Amino acid sequence: EDKVVQSPLSLVVHEGDTVTLNCSYEVTNFRSLLWYKQEKKAPTFLFMLTSSGIEKKSGRLSSILDKKELFSILNITATQTGDSAVYLCAVKPNTGNQFYFGTGTSLTVIP
Amino acid sequence: GAVVSQHPSRVICKSGTSVKIECRSLDFQATTMFWYRQFPKQSLMLMATSNEGSKATYEQGVEKDKFLINHASLTLSTLTVTSAHPEDSSFYICSAFPSGGASYNEQFFGPGTRLTVL
Numbered sequence: 001e002d003k004v005v006q007s008p009l010s011l012v013v014h015e016g017d018t019v020t021l022n023c024s025y026e027v028t029n030f031r032s033l034l035w036y037k038q039e040k041k042a043p044t045f046l047f048m049l050t051s052s053g054i055e056k057k058s059g060r061l062s063s064i065l066d067k068k069e070l071f072s073i074l075n076i077t078a079t080q081t082g083d084s085a086v087y088l089c090a091v092k093p094n095t096g097n098q099f100y101f102g103t104g105t106s107l108t109v110i111p
Numbered sequence: 112g113a114v115v116s117q118h119p120s121r122v123i124c125k126s127g128t129s130v131k132i133e134c135r136s137l138d139f140q141a142t143t144m145f146w147y148r149q150f151p152k153q154s155l156m157l158m159a160t161s162n163e164g165s166k167a168t169y170e171q172g173v174e175k176d177k178f179l180i181n182h183a184s185l186t187l188s189t190l191t192v193t194s195a196h197p198e199d200s201s202f203y204i205c206s207a208f209p210s211g212g213a214s215y216n217e218q219f220f221g222p223g224t225r226l227t228v229l
């Protein structure tokens with residue numbers, strides 16, 4: 001059965017801390033892994049990863065994929081209160097249009 | 112950029128009534144749209160895949176007679192929650208998957224509809 005698991009489920013940090021969010025997957029015929037940030041409404045796209053070892057970076061956020069060990073991490077450096085959100089990981093297989101979502105990590109950044 | 116709208120954004124209804132939620136892709140065509148449900152502090156749960164011109168594909172455990180999906184055009188899918196009950200209260204999110212194309216790795220989410228059944 002295809003599945004995506006994220007850890008930790010929730011995290012509380014202070015502003016300025018660095019956090020690492022984990023996503024592991026077991027999906028047949030992997031195509032890509034996507035990270036989303038969800039605040040009050042629908043998820044917003046952060047990164048899409050298809051190749052191992054290539055870091056994607058956007059400001060204080062970065063992500064990398066390990067296709068051998070079947071996981072990805074999302075790093076956020078110098079966290080700010082605006083980073084507080086649920087971070088979702090999703091995996092897309094090669095066949096079909098379905099995306100498999102993980103459980104999400106709820107991040108709270110306190111001043 | 113690709114924009115997906117949902118209407119209404121919030122609805123409160125009495126138990127036993129039916130509620131229709133619309134999902135529209137505003138600047139692209141989508142032969143496939145997804146309907147998700149999200150309970151507080153939980154991840155997105157895929158309910159069904161809506162295919163233009165054909166029947167929707169429902170995930171295991173989702174009652175197709177209760178959650179009616181119609182994908183009548185390449186830009187519109189509707190989800191009707193029939194005879195809604197308090198346990199159907201949730202955040203319903205649609206996403207659209209562009210036809211034919213370059214962005215086959217990405218789906219675009221609507222803003223969601225919060226349903227509260229009293």
